[in-house]
Amino acid sequence: MPLPFKRCIVVGASSGMGEAIARQLCREGATVALVARRADELARLKGEIAAAGGKALVFPHDVRDYQAVEALFQQITAHMEGLDLMVYAAGVMPLIEPDEYSLDKDLLTVEVNCMGAVAWLNQAAQRFGREGAGTIVGISSVAGDRGRRGFPVYGASKSFLDAYLESLRNRIARTGASVVTVKPGPVDTPMTKDVAKKPLLISAETAADTILKAAAASKRVVYVPWKWRPIMAIIRAIPSFIFRKLNF
Amino acid sequence: MEDVSAVTAPTEAQIDKSAGFHPLPAANLERVDSFGMNLHAMSYVWRPSTVAGIHQVFAKARATGRKVGLRGAGRSYGDASLNCEQICLDLTRMNRVLSWDPQSGIIEIEPGVTLRQLWQYCVGDGWWPPVVSGTMFVTMGGALGMNYHGKNNFQAGPIGNHVLDFDLVTPTGELLTCSREVNPDIFHAAIGGFGMLGCFTRIRIQMKHVESGHLSVYAFSTRNFAEIIREFEARMDRADYLVGWIDCFATGAMLGRGAVHEAKYLHIADDPNPQQSLRVENQELPDTILGLLPKSIVWRFLKPFTNNAGMRLVNWAKYWSSATIGNRKTVRQSHAGFAFLLDYVPNWKWVYKPHGFLQFQSFVPAETAEKCFTSQIEACHRAGIVPYLGVFKRHKKDSFLMTHGVNGYSFALDFAITARNRQRLHALTRELTDIALRAGGRFYFAKDSTLDPVSARAYLGEDTIREFARMKRRCDPDGMLHTELAKRLFAEDLLNT
Numbered sequence: 001m002p003l004p005f006k007r008c009i010v011v012g013a014s015s016g017m018g019e020a021i022a023r024q025l026c027r028e029g030a031t032v033a034l035v036a037r038r039a040d041e042l043a044r045l046k047g048e049i050a051a052a053g054g055k056a057l058v059f060p061h062d063v064r065d066y067q068a069v070e071a072l073f074q075q076i077t078a079h080m081e082g083l084d085l086m087v088y089a090a091g092v093m094p095l096i097e098p099d100e101y102s103l104d105k106d107l108l109t110v111e112v113n114c115m116g117a118v119a120w121l122n123q124a125a126q127r128f129g130r131e132g133a134g135t136i137v138g139i140s141s142v143a144g145d146r147g148r149r150g151f152p153v154y155g156a157s158k159s160f161l162d163a164y165l166e167s168l169r170n171r172i173a174r175t176g177a178s179v180v181t182v183k184p185g186p187v188d189t190p191m192t193k194d195v196a197k198k199p200l201l202i203s204a205e206t207a208a209d210t211i212l213k214a215a216a217a218s219k220r221v222v223y224v225p226w227k228w229r230p231i232m233a234i235i236r237a238i239p240s241f242i243f244r245k246l247n248f
Numbered sequence: 249m250e251d252v253s254a255v256t257a258p259t260e261a262q263i264d265k266s267a268g269f270h271p272l273p274a275a276n277l278e279r280v281d282s283f284g285m286n287l288h289a290m291s292y293v294w295r296p297s298t299v300a301g302i303h304q305v306f307a308k309a310r311a312t313g314r315k316v317g318l319r320g321a322g323r324s325y326g327d328a329s330l331n332c333e334q335i336c337l338d339l340t341r342m343n344r345v346l347s348w349d350p351q352s353g354i355i356e357i358e359p360g361v362t363l364r365q366l367w368q369y370c371v372g373d374g375w376w377p378p379v380v381s382g383t384m385f386v387t388m389g390g391a392l393g394m395n396y397h398g399k400n401n402f403q404a405g406p407i408g409n410h411v412l413d414f415d416l417v418t419p420t421g422e423l424l425t426c427s428r429e430v431n432p433d434i435f436h437a438a439i440g441g442f443g444m445l446g447c448f449t450r451i452r453i454q455m456k457h458v459e460s461g462h463l464s465v466y467a468f469s470t471r472n473f474a475e476i477i478r479e480f481e482a483r484m485d486r487a488d489y490l491v492g493w494i495d496c497f498a499t500g501a502m503l504g505r506g507a508v509h510e511a512k513y514l515h516i517a518d519d520p521n522p523q524q525s526l527r528v529e530n531q532e533l534p535d536t537i538l539g540l541l542p543k544s545i546v547w548r549f550l551k552p553f554t555n556n557a558g559m560r561l562v563n564w565a566k567y568w569s570s571a572t573i574g575n576r577k578t579v580r581q582s583h584a585g586f587a588f589l590l591d592y593v594p595n596w597k598w599v600y601k602p603h604g605f606l607q608f609q610s611f612v613p614a615e616t617a618e619k620c621f622t623s624q625i626e627a628c629h630r631a632g633i634v635p636y637l638g639v640f641k642r643h644k645k646d647s648f649l650m651t652h653g654v655n656g657y658s659f660a661l662d663f664a665i666t667a668r669n670r671q672r673l674h675a676l677t678r679e680l681t682d683i684a685l686r687a688g689g690r691f692y693f694a695k696d697s698t699l700d701p702v703s704a705r706a707y708l709g710e711d712t713i714r715e716f717a718r719m720k721r722r723c724d725p726d727g728m729l730h731t732e733l734a735k736r737l738f739a740e741d742l743l744n745t
Contacts, residue, residue: 043262057264
């Protein structure tokens with residue numbers, strides 16, 4: 001089945017899952033607005049997509065520049081004459097030591113993973129709610145399902161994203177729009193290259209394929225790969241007094 | 249943190265972001281639908297209620313580098329009033345009657361006045377709009393932009409024939425008064441000019457005097473296209489209105505079978521109480537069927553029949569009743585009751601949810617009509633997509649630049665769009681277009697959603713398009729007025745793209 005998305009925005013398109021999603025969308029014939037901080041990376045990606053016969057547009061932007069989002073979002077939708085799919089794939093996971101509490105790293109995580117998502121997805125949700133059509137994809141994580149010892153603010157930022165995406169879904173799904181919460185486990189991307197344990201590791205391309213199929217099917221919550229769903233169901237069921245003694 | 253210092257900075261050509269972009273207020277962003285529900289746009293909508301308000305919208309468009317699409321009641325079936333991601337100038341709030349003279353029957357209105365407002369305003373004084381569409385919910389600004397026609401086109405021509413003059417505000421801020429004497433070229437181009445030259449802000453129309461609120465309506469059935477054309481030709485000199493319905497499911501010798509309604513104005517001697525029949529309340533369409541079933545829910549009862557088998561049955565039943573119990577009967581009907589067939593079942597188009605429908609209407613010279621329409625129905629049957637409704641009308645030529653008028657016939661076909669037939673339907677409409685073009689046919693912007701630039705050029709001709717483009721440059725030198733239809737058909741000629 002061809003993907004039903006013709007005009008797409010991918011925020012965080014310069015690497016990892018965002019890049020893989022953008023590439024696949026372009027292969028399927030969509031026009032994709034590539035949004036990320038690194039203009040040079042986006043220009044490279046645009047060139048590669050064009051060489052393969054696809055069409056991408058480059059909009060350099062730091063997701064922490066929240067005030068710029070409204071105008072940029074409108075500029076992109078005007079440029080593409082509409083929008084079918086909005087993917088927020090920007091995210092950071094700074095490495096932290098077991099006894100490290102770095103406000104700088106935590107603020108960066110919250111700003112990119114939470115506030116950037118709110119700035120972009122609010123725009124998309126308002127538009128899709130009025131249009132009665134359109135799909136929002138938010139890349140959360142299995143890390144948001146439980147407060148673990150490692151990466152406390154990263155996990156919390158993904159919990160925030162889970163609740164925020166669910167709220168958006170409850171706001172606009174009745175109009176005909178859809179909101180997909182994506183919860184990947186470890187994916188082979190630059191973000192995870194220094195992470196030691198990577199169970200059920202999959203490639204960014206495999207993740208992108210699953211995510212776009214879920215988006216096309218207007219799924220609500222999708223674990224990537226699917227095996228994480230039963231695993232996380234078990235992990236969520238572990239009582240806190242046991243969970244705090246575990247090492248993951 | 250990454251090191252980007254070694255990477256070459258991208259060139260400007262590689263970046264699509266523009267520093268000079270001016271956003272419009274998100275509060276004005278709305279979904280704007282085509283009447284056929286098969287197309288929509290997200291647009292920034294403004295609804296001014298004064299001429300000054302229109303000037304402000306044009307000024308805002310200029311300041312933000314946006315295009316402006318004009319929209320009335322949104323009754324065009326296709327993309328004629330859609331303008332993706334740009335400004336939609338909705339004129340429905342400019343809906344005042346500026347002056348009315350019941351002696352001469354001349355009315356002066358703003359563009360957002362609906363046909364319903366118009367007839368309700370005048371009918372009590374013995375005046376009826378000279379040309380009415382099948383629905384009363386169009387605005388008169390939209391009616392002029394499309395130069396709409398009615399069931400009396402063969403007698404009265406399109407609405408433009410009855411316009412005395414109008415004011416047109418252009419995107420440059422100019423206010424042009426146009427009539428057959430003053431700015432006659434703009435008069436004949438803006439009427440039927442699908443909102444490309446400017447915005448009507450004042451329209452003066454000569455209404456038609458009627459002596460009774462009733463029409464005498466004679467109904468009869470016809471067995472094929474040859475017969476219906478023969479009947480129309482024989483009756484058009486003495487009829488005031490003629491309209492045909494065609495059962496598009498019929499094949500073989502009965503291909504083109506249908507029914508005709510011929511209506512004539514009543515004279516004062518024929519109506520015992522014209523003052524009574526001309527009262528608005530005696531023209532209104534009833535709210536219920538048989539006094540019981542609210543019409544607002546009728547579409548829900550029709551929905552189960554909106555498929556090939558159901559519509560075959562409905563068409564057969566209609567033909568059977570037209571050929572038997574309803575055949576060769578004369579009844580008296582109010583003007584509104586006869587004219588506004590589309591308004592009998594409110595929201596009837598919802599039977600085509602969720603994918604909507606499209607109407608394909610071609611206007612073909614009388615001498616080629618039978619062969620053309622027969623070929624079109626045969627093509628539909630071959631494609632396995634049969635129109636659920638076929639409407640047949642007689643027309644005449646007119647003097648407007650972008651006219652759809654011909655000395656001949658039109659055949660309007662309603663096609664349901666489904667999840668599976670979209671591509672086949674697109675191919676079918678291309679074939680129907682080619683058949684009509686070979687027969688010397690023309691097309692109507694209010695209905696169209698399927699033509700391409702080559703087909704538009706083929707029926708309008710190079711000279712006409714060049715002349716219209718000249719007019720466009722004069723009224724709208726920056727190409728600010730823009731719609732999806734204009735982009736689809738005339739991007740190179742009109743929009744400098």
